Amino acid sequence: MPAPLRQRLAAAGVPAASLGLVVAPAAGGEPFVAHQAERALQPASTMKLVTTLVALEQLGPAWRGRTRLLASAAPEHGVLHGDLVLQGQGDVDLDVDALRSLLQRARARGLVEVRGALVLDRSAFAPARTDLGAPPFDDAPEFGYNVIPDALLVADNLLHLQLFVDERGLQVVPLTPLAGLRVTHAMQLVDGDCSRWDDGWQAPQLRPEGWLRKRELVLRGSWPVRCERTLALNVLDRDEYIGRLVRRLWRELGGQWRGEVREGAAPPQALLLAEHASRPLSELVRAINKPSDNVLSRTLYLSLGRAWRAPQGSGEATLQRAEQAVRAWFGAQGIDDRGLVLDNGSGLSRRERITPSQLAAVVRAGVASRWAPEFLASLPIAGIDGTLRRRLVDGAASGQARLKTGTLRNVVALAGTMHDAAGQALVVVAIFNDDEARPAVLRPLADALAEWVARQHFAAR
Structure with missing residues (x-):
């Protein structure tokens, strides 16, 4: 490691020993700087570079996720004597x-x-519900970054609420139209900084249906008296x-339905009523990497698995097939996958590991890819946008x-491309793993490292 960095x-x-670092010419050749380059480290969200690049290469920039609305039988005189089926195929834009x-x-x-049930078809991914029984990643499972996706994720399963204080006290206004849900609060107003509203936050309480068959959500904890926020829970x-949302929307549209909600698969003879497509992958990779969206990244990783041609009759889970797709791509690129540990493709994981050398090779492959414009345009630009704004x-x-960021409680990482003072294009990967230091300490070090690289004149090799 160069003395100034040390x-x-x-x-x-x-x-x-907390840092793994590679600075190398983007066009190929030996690295200018390599420190613990072969050590497998937690990458945090820089793992999204793997998912988005492999998806561009395997699925193509025009790929879209889809949602289909089907009827189990042909309606007669406006009445469906059967089920309405909502079938998901990894559509991340189904809001x-x-x-x-x-x-x-x-x-x-x-x-x-509709005289039958609303059937939710998530069979595009196997198993259909990996969220069931999954341990929470941290102590805030109610927030959006912790949502575990499936093939039919509507509006990220998030209830949007506006919270503000007026002469009546704290007001909570639901913005998501869910039938039969009442939102109340038992929050105490306190003097405090609005930017730290979550200091007094407690997990909400969801109560069973009671009077007038209303479900009740109770917000708890404390709230700053001069604070207005929109939360997504x-x-x-x-x-x-989905059932409460469809019930409300269908009623607003003048429709009638009193049936149950259940999971299932669309029958082969189902009639297509309508279809929705997500943005193309060329746009989705920007929506993933710029703001570092975990749900989009995890859904795309599962879509990779769905598209991967596993051996017939293998019965493997979609996550396993996604891993096969990524490792096959590594092999085709000549990247050694020893030490690589894949979990969900987003980096929001305690398990995922990658070496700085491997991640540098991924970025270098992205620079050389025929989809390089789409890939590089997805990365945050220092001081301009995304997580580097x-x-x-x-x-x-x-x-x-152009650097993808990554942060966990013990991880800070940067990975992407930049130029040195002579204008030479570089690949840079810096991953800090330190159980004793928090991001507030590690992040300024990562930024100082990037600035140091930008001021150097690296001799071509």
Whole structure:
């Protein structure tokens, strides 16, 4: 490790053993700097570079996830004497408006009343519900970044609430139209910083149906008296969430349905009523890497597994097939996959591991890919946008470094491309793993490292 970097780490009390580092020419050749380059480390969200690049190469930039609304039988005089089927195929853009549009098109075809059930078809991924029984990643499972996706994830299963304080006290306004859900609060107003509203937050309580068959969600804890926020909470089981949403939207559209909600598969003879497609992958990779979206990344990883041609009759889970797809791509690129540990493809994992050399090789493959424009345009630009909008704002890296960020409680990482002071294109990977240092300590070190690289004149090799 170059002496200036070692001295900076020592001054912060962070051992050099906490860092894995590669600085190499983007066009190929031996690295200029390599420190613990072969050590398998937790990459945090820099693992999204693997998922998005392999997806571009395997699925193509025009790939889209899809949702289909089907009828189990042909409606007669506006009445469906059967089930309405909502079938998911990894459509990450299925929000409330998209679902409303699907139902509107069914109404436009003359459908008024559904006599059967609403069937939720998640069979595109196996198993259909990996969220059931999964241990929480941290102590805040109700927040959006912790949502575990499936093939039919509507609006990320999130209930959006607006919280504000007026002369009546704290007001909680539901923004997601869910039938039969009442939202109340038992929160205490306190003097506090609105930017730290979650200091007094407690997990909400979901109460069973009571008077007038209403489900009640109770917010708990404390709330700053001068604070307005819109929160998105993952608190309802997703079958219940979709059922309440469809019930409300269908009623607003003038439709009738009193049936149950159940999981199942669309019958082969089902009639297609409407279809929705996500944005193309060329746009989705930006939506993943710029803001570091875990749910989109995990859904894309599962879609890779769905598309991977596993041996017939293997019966393997979609996650296993996704891993096979990634390892096959590594092999085709000549990247040694020893030490690589894959979990969900997003980096929101305690298990995932990759070496700095492997991640540098992935970035280098992205630079050389025929889909390089789409891949590189998805990376945050230092001081400009994404997760780097407020980082590296002034200095040699600003405006030219394209770096994916990664953060966990013990991890800070940067990986991507930038130029040195002579204009030479570089691949840079820096991963800190330190159980004793928190991101507030490690992040300035990672930024200082990127700035140091941008000011160097690396001799071509």
